[in-house]
Amino acid sequence: MPFTLAEPVHSELLLKKSRFIGCVQAVPDRPAALAVVEGLRAQHPGAAHVCWALMAGGQSAANDDGEPGGTAGRPMLEVLRHQQLEGVLATVVRYFGGVKLGAGGLVRAYTDCVAQALLTATPVPLVPQRSLCCAVPYAIEGLVRREIAAAGGVLEEVRHETLVQFRFTLAASQAAAFVSRLDDAAQGRVDWRA
Numbered sequence: 001m002p003f004t005l006a007e008p009v010h011s012e013l014l015l016k017k018s019r020f021i022g023c024v025q026a027v028p029d030r031p032a033a034l035a036v037v038e039g040l041r042a043q044h045p046g047a048a049h050v051c052w053a054l055m056a057g058g059q060s061a062a063n064d065d066g067e068p069g070g071t072a073g074r075p076m077l078e079v080l081r082h083q084q085l086e087g088v089l090a091t092v093v094r095y096f097g098g099v100k101l102g103a104g105g106l107v108r109a110y111t112d113c114v115a116q117a118l119l120t121a122t123p124v125p126l127v128p129q130r131s132l133c134c135a136v137p138y139a140i141e142g143l144v145r146r147e148i149a150a151a152g153g154v155l156e157e158v159r160h161e162t163l164v165q166f167r168f169t170l171a172a173s174q175a176a177a178f179v180s181r182l183d184d185a186a187q188g189r190v191d192w193r194a
Contacts, residue, residue, distance in 0.1 A: 001084070001125055001126070002084050002085065002086035002125075002126045003083070003084055003085055003086070003123035003124060003125055003126055004026045004085065004086060004087045004088055004123070004124050004126045005024060005025060005026045005085070005088055005121050005122065005123065005124065006026075006121075006122040006123075006124050007025075007122065008023055008024065008025035008026075009023070009024050009025070009117045009118065009120050009121045010022065010023050010117055011023075011113050011114075011116035011117035012113075013109060013112060013113045013116065015097075015101065015105070015109050016097060016099040016101060016105075017097025017098055017099050018094060018095065018096055018097035018099065018101065018109070019094070019095040019097065020092050020093070020094050020109055020110070020113045021044075021092065021093040021094075021095075021113075022090070022091065022092045022093075022113035022114055022116065022117045023090070023091050023092075023117065024080075024085075024088060024089070024090045024091075024114060024117045024118055024121065025088065025089055026087055026088055026089075027054070027056065027087060027088065027089045028087065029056060029059055030054060030056060030059040030061065033052070033054045033056070033059075033089040036089055036091065037050060037052050037063075037089075037091060040091055040093055044093045044095075046095065047093045047094060047095050048066070048094050048095060048096035049064075049065045049066055049067055049072070049092075049093070049094040049096075050065050050091065050092075050093050050094075051063060051064055051065045051067060051072035051073050051076065051091070051092050051094070051110060052065075052073060052076070052089060052090060052091045052092070053073050053074070053076035053077035053079075053080055053089070053090045053114075054077075054088075054089050054090075055077065055080040055081060055085050055086055055087070055088050056086065056087050056088075056089075057086065057087075060077070061073075062074045062076065062077040067094075067106055067110075068103055068106065070103075070107075071103050071106035071107050071110070072092065072106060072107075072110045073110075075107045075110050075111045076090045076092065076110050076111065076114045077090075078111075079111055079114045079115055079118070080114070083118060083123075085123070086126050087126060090114045090117075092110050092113045092114065094109075127171050127172075127173075128171070128172040128173075129169045129170065129171065129172060130169065130170065130171070130172040130175040131156075131167065131168070131169050132166075132167075132168055132169070132170070132175065132178075132179070132192070133165070133166065133167045133192070133193040133194070134165070134166050134182075134190050134191060134192050134193060135163040135164065135165045135166075135190075135191040135193060136163060136164050136166070136186060136189060136190050136191070137163060137164070137189055138160075138163075138164055140186050140189060141164045143185060143186060144164070144166055144182065144186070144190075147178070147181065147182050147185065148166070148168050148170070151170050151171075151174055151178050152170060152171065152174075153168045153169060153170035153178075154168060154169050154170070155167075155168045156168055156169060163191065165193075179192065
């Protein structure tokens with residue numbers, strides 16, 4: 001089962017006068033990850049490198065940001081993969097200290113920086129979600145809200161028009177049973193939408 005992280009975790013490593021500042025955090029997708037990386041570049045304008053690795057299904061990627069090929073991003077990605085993390089971005093900001101570390105030293109430094117951050121991480125099982133939409137009469141709005149909350153669903157949008165329209169997500173494994181239960185409780189007055 002893949003995991004994500006409950007909150008961002010950080011680390012810092014000093015090695016032969018170079019400073020490595022690591023962070024591992026949950027991100028929803030590649031655009032969000034790239035926004036985090038750009039934010040780090042702005043926050044650390046004097047840094048020599050901002051390397052990153054993203055585990056996000058078909059959007060996974062790694063970037064060495066000017067370090068010798070395969071010495072930063074790919075090793076960081078392997079740490080994430082080994083920990084069975086998904087939807088997670090690892091970043092390491094490097095301030096060069098004037099002493100070259102060599103390819104092996106760089107691989108160890110970037111790997112250690114991410115691994116140290118993950119020592120304090122709280123992994124959370126990544127549960128596949130399903131988005132559902134329905135419309136109901138005003139009289140059963142409270143019933144629908146209670147059922148969504150009881151199923152651990154996340155209410156994303158409610159619109160009050162001719163009918164009350166709900167858009168929410170819940171665990172994909174519970175979706176079919178939830179629809180059946182709500183249909184029974186509402187006596188067929190739920191209009192499910194695509």
